[in-house]
Amino acid sequence: MLTTDFPIGSPCWIDLGSPDIPATAAFYGAVFGWTFQEVPETGGYGFLQLDGKRVAALGNLDTGAQSAWTTYFRTADADATVKAAEQSGATVRVPPMDVMQEGRFAALTDPQGAEFAVWQSGNTVGLDTVSEPNTLVWAELHTSDLDGAFAFYQGLFNWRVENFEPSPGMSYRVISTADGDQRQTSFGGIAPVMGEDQSTAWTPYFAAADVDALVTKATAAGGSVLMPASDVENVGRIAWLADPNGAPFALIKGEPQES
Numbered sequence: 001m002l003t004t005d006f007p008i009g010s011p012c013w014i015d016l017g018s019p020d021i022p023a024t025a026a027f028y029g030a031v032f033g034w035t036f037q038e039v040p041e042t043g044g045y046g047f048l049q050l051d052g053k054r055v056a057a058l059g060n061l062d063t064g065a066q067s068a069w070t071t072y073f074r075t076a077d078a079d080a081t082v083k084a085a086e087q088s089g090a091t092v093r094v095p096p097m098d099v100m101q102e103g104r105f106a107a108l109t110d111p112q113g114a115e116f117a118v119w120q121s122g123n124t125v126g127l128d129t130v131s132e133p134n135t136l137v138w139a140e141l142h143t144s145d146l147d148g149a150f151a152f153y154q155g156l157f158n159w160r161v162e163n164f165e166p167s168p169g170m171s172y173r174v175i176s177t178a179d180g181d182q183r184q185t186s187f188g189g190i191a192p193v194m195g196e197d198q199s200t201a202w203t204p205y206f207a208a209a210d211v212d213a214l215v216t217k218a219t220a221a222g223g224s225v226l227m228p229a230s231d232v233e234n235v236g237r238i239a240w241l242a243d244p245n246g247a248p249f250a251l252i253k254g255e256p257q258e259s
Helices: 021-032 078-087 146-157 211-220
Strands: 011-018 035-038 046-050 053-060 069-074 091-099 103-109 115-121 136-143 160-164 172-176 186-192 201-207 224-232 236-242 248-253
Touching (some): 011 115, 011 136, 021 035, 021 046, 021 053, 021 211, 078 115, 091 115, 136 146, 160 186, 211 224, 211 236
Parallel strands (some): 069 115, 201 248
Antiparallel strands (some): 011 069, 035 046, 046 053, 091 103, 136 201, 160 172
């Protein structure tokens, strides 16, 4: 399960690029009860908070980019991780750079086309709270090459994998950090793309006390349903949504790593 210990290789931060920060903050506020606090002298970047705790971040969308959530994975050495990623076929979108005294980050695209980022902690290790209702609980990669994708990230973070078949014929790989009990340290999964229209990408799952109620809130606030709420045996109740700018995210009630 994802925890705020954030061991090396685990998701430790998520942020979203938006063409309209106030409108996007209002959407997620309506769905999850988040509030937005801009960080001074950052050009609009700020924290999405729940009860005063940072659960995500929001900033301006890069010119020509499509609105999407970015998942950050913790590393002990951002420069070394970026070098290893490049050698394994990744593209560097933002080279390693310091974020004041908070940490050092870089943004990359993996060999299959999924965007992600790495974070070397300084004063900030990661989000203030995870795995609680309306916060990040799981990170999922959909890709056309499960073997290649896992090999790439294992080379960077030494992830472990457990094959899981939520339904007959469905391939899913539960991923865990390098150390500790494998199931207790699982934080995400790798799955095939769900259709020709789905891009290779990391998608955040937010824990939901009531998936259907959040779907209703999201659609009322201008979001769209990508996959209706449904029960997945041995997993829980899941729905996939997109915010008004088209950024996908998912909801889940249940423990994704249990089988």
